[in-house]
Amino acid sequence: MLKTIAVSFCIFVFAILMSMVGRGGGNFYVPILIAAGGPMNQAATSAQLILLATAIVATFVFHKHRTVDWKLALAIDPPTDIMALVGGYFAHYFAGYYLKFVFAALLVLAGFFMLRPVNERISHNKKRFGYWNRHFGEYDYRVNLWMTIPFTAAVGLFAGMVGISGGSFKIPLMVLACGVPMRIAVGTSSAMVAVTALMGFTGHTIAGDFNFMWTVPMVCVAVIGGLLGGKISIKTKPEKLKKIFAYTTLAAALFMALSAYRGFGIEA
Numbered sequence: 001m002l003k004t005i006a007v008s009f010c011i012f013v014f015a016i017l018m019s020m021v022g023r024g025g026g027n028f029y030v031p032i033l034i035a036a037g038g039p040m041n042q043a044a045t046s047a048q049l050i051l052l053a054t055a056i057v058a059t060f061v062f063h064k065h066r067t068v069d070w071k072l073a074l075a076i077d078p079p080t081d082i083m084a085l086v087g088g089y090f091a092h093y094f095a096g097y098y099l100k101f102v103f104a105a106l107l108v109l110a111g112f113f114m115l116r117p118v119n120e121r122i123s124h125n126k127k128r129f130g131y132w133n134r135h136f137g138e139y140d141y142r143v144n145l146w147m148t149i150p151f152t153a154a155v156g157l158f159a160g161m162v163g164i165s166g167g168s169f170k171i172p173l174m175v176l177a178c179g180v181p182m183r184i185a186v187g188t189s190s191a192m193v194a195v196t197a198l199m200g201f202t203g204h205t206i207a208g209d210f211n212f213m214w215t216v217p218m219v220c221v222a223v224i225g226g227l228l229g230g231k232i233s234i235k236t237k238p239e240k241l242k243k244i245f246a247y248t249t250l251a252a253a254l255f256m257a258l259s260a261y262r263g264f265g266i267e268a
Contacts, residue, residue, distance in 0.1 A: 088203020
């Protein structure tokens with residue numbers, strides 16, 4: 001009972017932080033659930049449901065404040081969702097410690113990239129095949145579909161396998177490669193997180209990795225955290241959101257790497 005309360009409190013705190021920066025929080029939920037004694041695949045499944053609930057309530061807040069670019073999400077998210085289902089189903093074919101090490105390495109890259117200073121770019125008016133000049137609200141940006149679509153498909157496969165949403169990688173993609181303003185990237189990522197999490201959760205559940213009674217209490221507190229995080233994010237400067245995103249990503253990478261090291265050679 002005490003362990004459940006402690007884990008739920010940690011998830012509540014991270015639900016607030018992750019919702020602020022457009023991430024479901026799976027890269028924290030998974031290590032927390034593993035530390036609580038859950039197997040890798042079961043932790044990944046529970047994390048997917050938790051971040052699904054969190055992302056939905058955060059998206060409602062961001063949509064209300066018009067920071068969700070739905071057309072951008074519909075253009076780049078489907079490959080992620082399809083591959084998340086595939087990744088969730090096939091995750092049990094891989095050793096848990098291997099997934100943790102890969103997970104940590106990719107998070108380090110995402111965190112460091114987001115610490116780089118970036119000027120929000122204005123898209124070029126010249127049309128070019130495979131490049132989408134997007135206007136949303138007061139912003140203009142250019143989306144390189146040749147790079148974005150394959151990247152989001154790969155993110156979905158990996159996200160589904162390890163129980164994350166992919167927001168840790170989609171936000172750097174949108175901000176650094178496509179010139180999407182941080183505030184729009186956060187809102188749009190939240191909408192994509194929900195769908196990706198649903199597909200990953202479905203794949204894991206079909207494979208038989210879901211523990212209903214263990215997950216439900218944590219989903220409830222995550223919903224409250226997601227609602228609060230979305231409201232706080234709207235009032236926070238984009239520069240601060242970017243730093244919070246980077247540092248929490250690096251912290252999650254360290255947490256997962258330590259967990260992988262402790263379990264190396266033990267977990268099948």
